[in-house]
Amino acid sequence: MFEIEAHTAATRPPDWALEQRALFDLFADAVDRFVADYLDADGEPLWPPEDHVGVDGFDDVVEGFYNWPLVYAMGGDERLLERAREAYEGALRRGSETQTPFGHPMVVDEFEQCRDWFHMGEGNLYTYNMGLAAPEDETVVERAESFADMYVDGETGNYDPEKRLVRGPMNGSMGPDFCDFSAYEHHPYGADYRWARHGLPWRDLEFDEAADLLDPDNEERLFEVLNERCATGDIPLNLNVTSLVTNAYLHTGDSRYEQWVTDYLEAWRERTAENGGIVPDNVGRSGEIGEYTDGAWYGGYYGWSWGGYHYVGIGPTVAAENAVLLTGDREHLSFPRSQLDVLIDEGIEVSADAVHDTLYIPHKYGDPGDYHYDASGVLTEDDGEVLWRDGWYEFQPLKDDPYAFHLWYMSLSADDRERVRRLRDWSKRDWTRVDPRASDKHGAGSEYAWLAYLEGEFPQYPARILEANRMQVNQQLEVMDEEGGAPATVDEDYLRDRNPVFHRGLLQLTMGAPQPIYYGGLVMSQVRHFDPERGRPGLPPGVAALVERVDDDGVDLTLVNCGSQDRELVVQAGAYGEHEFAAVRTDGASEDRRPDASAIRVTLPSGTRVSIDADLERFANAPSYAFPWE
Template identity: 70%
Template sequence: MSRFEAVRSVSTPPEWAVSQRRLFDVSTEAVEDFVEHYFDEDGDPLWPPEDYVGLDGSDDIIEGFYNWPLVYAMGGDDRLLEYATEKYEAAIDVLSETETPYGHPMYVDEFDQCRDWFHLGEGNLYTYNMGLADPGDDTVVERAERFASLYFGDSETGNYDAEKRLVRGPQNGSMGPDFCDFEKYEHHGYGADYRWYRHSLPWRDIEEFDEAADLHDPANEERLFEVLNERCSTGDIPLNLNVTSLMTNAYLHTGDEEYREWVFDYIEAWRERTAENGGIIPDNVSRDGEIGGVAGQWYGGYYGWSWGGWHYIGIGPTVAAENAVLLDGDREYLDFPRSQLDILMENGIEVSSDAVHDTLHIPHKYGDPGNYHYNASGVLREDDGEVKYEDGWYEFQTHKDDPYAIHLWYMSQSEADRERVRSLRDWGKQDWRRVDPRAKTKHADGQEYAWLAYLDGDFEDYPERIMDASHAQVQERRALMREEGFAPEDPDEDYLRDRNPVCEKGLLQLTMGAPQPVYYGGLVMAQVRHFDVGEGRPGLPEGVAALVEDVTPDGIELTLVNVGGRDREMIVQAGAYGEHEFGTVRDDDGREVEVDGSELEVSIPSGTRLSLSAEMERFVNDPSYEQPAALE
């Protein structure tokens, strides 16, 4: 293994390095308070109550601690892993005893009984993060294999039809896809306003509904649930492409080809459907493989083009393409999500944002002419600068904080994808050279564009500012806990998620050169990963901070600083899973080494720093959770 040693002394450590190391410590301290006060005397979550019967909320409980293993894997304290493991086991036990209207519990065999992959994706982030944190835990590996097996064609669940290469229902899980009955949502978690009122009605041909507000009327519940069961309870939808993460996770643990092949078979099936549908991914496919065979046309399905639109449609193709590239190395898979974004951009319109710039507004939804809240004429119309409807496309908006374009660039490293991100910039929103500590959207945290500005050289103090924002989020959560006396008055399913004090997004960007994974079920995709040789564990050694200062198609710039009091030995790995390979690596003293491998050994004494310029060939190695042999 190639070895580098830090020899440059640091009399005053950089602000970002001190703040980064302090964030690891503060996060652990906050988690200790969180664990002490927000679980009962047996260590169980305070929700759901004993008499609860329902369908929703299991993912929200797991989201209360899903990122603790990830922060541990980046260099956090051992207690983060211990607490996360303990609370996950407690959550499984509770959810396995929480009843649903179907006569079986929420969790069956430790997996959600029947939910959509928006929620299953969120709940399984913990599962994927444990692969990075503790791949040697036999229970972690066994669960990864067992969860993936739920989606094999020969599984008793009936989730997957291997011959037709389709998931047989929009909601699926350990009990299969046939427990999707929207009438059960009445009085068991949601009323008639469940998601449809907020996102507008997906259909125009239901005579009982004259306007979108009718969805909010409980008197219409019975008819609404009838229509939902008719058009949204069976067949395949793009969101099911998130199952590829479950399969990729199992592959990273085992290297078994059956998981890898499943990913490629399923993504290819969806690409064929997209081509057959004129280049636009359909949002519903019946169990016999017919496009539009559930909703009556290619749009109008569950979480589809007429429902939540691009925000939900973009999840599955992006996640699946990332997984395929990770497993195969062929960037051509990125054409799948890219083609969908390009269609939206081609149908977009420039709207003046200020005296200098126009902002591209892309359509986020597709539906029948005259969709609720929009002009029924079917022609382009502007109302106070807002485009309403054109040729079936509607809800023209900025790309908002959806991360799909950023993930395309990150995976491809192509200038064309980087320019695509720039062309979607919302000039009417915050300056890319500013970090907003209030921005806490789950899927991107509102800071990805500021990070890109830093990588472009336009936001020099971003590392300090993102650490400030991360500290602010931890302290805001602690302030909330103090204000309520460390006891929520009426815990609901969100109570843990809304108080989780751990903030991982800035740490991912700085230490691993990684964007926030697609929150609804994506895996971590990173430039580098670090390991502590002295402790034989993943993550930066105690006292060591890392900063990926540049990411280019040719490689990265990385700086390591030891702000602690002890000399440290560490390994830098190319990629989160060893999928990349270092070429020529130069240090700040001019030493140049041809590495031609995925690992670098670094000796970094106390009070020193080391800067490396590393050429990198991406996605050329078989990815694995296996840790470097030097840790053993």
């Protein structure tokens, strides 16, 4: 393996390096307290209660610890991995004992029985993080294959290989036929939660406005229509299944998984072309667009008339990322790019300040009708009705959805960087500020501050994000102190709301990676670190890493040994060895050294540092979870 040795003294390590190592230690101690306070004596979550009957919430439980294996894989303590394993096994036991209205448990064959891929995308982030953390664990590998085969093998009925479609908006280990909206018992899909806030997804019903659905009798009518129009067939959100299948490929290298991902993505691209360049949000089991919506390409579950681009943009972006990873062909990105461009072309410029205009893009599409409903922050008519123009409505700045950012990150093209700039909300988003409060699960836009750092506009970012992460952990520890044990009220979110581990800053700084798309994306990174002495992923004890440049040429990376022992580490190009080190220069040297390898070995004596300027050939290798020395 190509070798580099550090020679530059770092007797006083930089503050960011010390803060980074302290954060790893803080996470481990916080997880111990979390498990002691919020899991029962058998290591099981306290929710669902024994008498619970339902289909929703398993993903929320897993979200309470899903990122612990990821932090372990970056260099965190062994306790993060072990505690995560214990919590997940406990959650599986609890889920397999919790009944649904359908006569079988919430979790069957260790997988959710029948749910949408907004929620299953969230819950399976744990599955993908375990691939990074413990690819040698036989149970992890077996689950990866069995989960993927629920779609690739076709025995569950989830997937129609001839028509290349997932056969239901909800699917899982029991197949796609257990989707009954009335079984959700008015939450979270009831009128008060969703419809009065977002407006009706259809204009051909007997209701005049969304507020009419607050009448329970009308809500029952809504469930009838939902079951008629939204309980069967394919939707763009199902493209998140490509992560489950890509995960199996990363463990096995089996070409049938790669083929499934590219075939399914291509099917959606063909439907989009057939629909005039806009991805349809509902496809019947026959393969016909709008089969259950009287021919309309909009009005499907999680579609253009429901949550709009916030939901529709997930699947195309995730699937394109996975296809690029598997094939190396960045042309796949033209699919999500085309959808973003449709919205940009329909956008309206609104003055934000004396210098800048913000582009308000439409997030939804629907038929003409009454659009009086609570939609704060969107453009309205003079009478207060939500602006509707040629079918498009809910014109507002791009939300904190990271789709444009991920498009740039995967391509690193100037045009995609310009799209990010074009969609900036100049009225509120300060790109040179880090919010010290605990961010929400979506990332709260921290990628934009990181981008400002990479472009030289925010040099304080490493210190600020690490300080914010430490404050966020301390906020959660204060909650633990105040509660002194299990909370008085336990619901499906209780673990997620108290999770003391925050991974985003470490991802950005150590791996040059953004927050994965939260609803089911895989980690995509520039580099990844391994500890050959301990035979595990992550930075060795006492070693800190900082990615200081990410562009189409390559990366700049600084490594510091803050500890008292000499260390060795292996730096891999990409999270899965998918990239190649074409050339490296160390400590400002002008001479190129050419590793022509996906990994390099770095020797870091105690109290030293090294700066590596690396040219990368991106997506040059078949990706794998395998450790680089294998």
